Amino acid sequence: MAAKPQLPPTTVFLLKTRSSPTDAYEDLFKAPNDAGSRYAPIFVPVLEHRFVDDGLAQIDSLLTRRQITNGRLQSSTGGKYGGMIFTSQRAVEAFKKVVDGRHASTRENATSSWPSLQDVPIYSVGPATTRALRAIKLEPPLQVSGEHTGNGEDLAHYIQEDYAGWKRPPPTATDGTASTDAERPGPKTDAQAAPLLPLLFVVGEQRRDIIPRVLMGDASESGPPHIGVDEIVVYGTGVMPSFAEDFERKLNETLGSAVRWVVVFSPTGCDSMLKALGLLDPETGRAKDLANRPRTDFIATIGPTTRAYLNDTFGFNPDVCADEPSPEGVMRGINHFMAAWTASQ
Known part of the structure; x- marks a missing residue:
């Protein structure tokens, strides 16, 4: 019996810049998967x-x-922030x-421990950002956690649980000596109860305020601690001028692709994407009615x-919304949709 001919891989446009040195989406979509599907990922950068x-x-x-630094306010450590x-x-x-x-500027000083973050909590949302942080070559390495969280709100609640319990040097007493009140039963002294240092949030120009809002919300004796957050903007984002042309x-x-x-x-560039796919009514700027129309192009979003x-x-209404913002979440959604769609043809 002749072998059944293998269908060509399904084209998957990833509207993002390919991560370096490797990209988890590319690695996953190129590899064989349990659903038996084959995909050909193509990157089309949207953001500049x-x-x-x-x-x-x-x-x-x-x-x-x-x-x-790893300390508290009113502490001899003298730091401004207790984590990132x-x-x-x-x-x-x-x-x-x-x-x-x-x-590069201090390479001659082999004993330099800059930036001295080995005892400082570094909080990261999701696996991709965590992988990028862990790839930074520092010795000792950064203490990164939060990989299991899928969005900013989840990360903020995780920080509420983790940050107060982070191991720190003993608080400083009023005379400048190290206090041992942490090991003593009974009421806490003013030094021991000194508030936590705020966290430094490294952000882009466009960001949501969910993390500062959760961490700096009203605190109560029975509720989570108040944690200060300061933001420093380190990058700006805009639509890449060539995106619409590149995507078209x-x-x-890939016009010959069956699917x-x-x-x-992200929301950035969605209008150009929908126009290129012929899914927008030029008069209203709203999506065309796709009911009962044959389709070969489908859309998945990274999240809600x-x-x-x-x-x-x-x-x-996109065809798939990933159940988690990860390559695996996107692939699960596409595989599930394709199985149902193929069965209905």
Whole structure:
């Protein structure tokens, strides 16, 4: 019996810049999977990022002066921040730029422990941002946690649980000596009860306020602690001028594909994406009625924020919304949809 001919892989447009040195989406979609599906990922960058020099200089200054430290307010450690928060790979890239630049200028000092963050909690949302942080070559390595969280709100609640219990030096007594009240039963002294240092949130120009809002919410004796958050903007974001043209060219190059998927990672560029796919009514700017129309192009979103934007702005309901913002979550959604869609044909 002749072997059944293998269908060509399904085109998957990833509307993002390919991560370096490897990209988890590319690795997963190129590999064989349990569903028996085959995919050909194609990157089409949407966002253009630029570093903000003033923000990079602030980070450099804080690290050089050891102002990000493992301590409390009213403590002899003298630090300004007790940890750092990252929620995007671009923020990590900006931080890495500062670290690499400072290492290059102090390379002759082999004993330098700059930036001295080995005892400082570094909070990161999701696996991709965490991988980027752990790839920064520091010795000792950064103490990164939060990989299991899928969004800013989840990360904020995790920080509430983790930060207060982070191991710190004993608080400083009023005479400047180390207090041993941490081991004593009974009421806490003013030194022991000194509030936690705020956290430094490394961000882009466009960001949600969910993490500062949760961490700096009203505190009570029975509720989570109040944790201060200061933001430093280290990069800006805009639509890449060539995106619409690049995407249309890739669409024309793949016209022979039986099925194509478009994976959308943010609201930015969604209007150009929908126009290129012919899914918008030019008069109303709203999505066309696709009921009972044959389709070869389908859309998946990385999460509910982008799905809500497509719904609210264009009246378009994407075919898949990933159950978690990860390569695995996107692939699960596409595989499940394709299985049901194929069965219905």
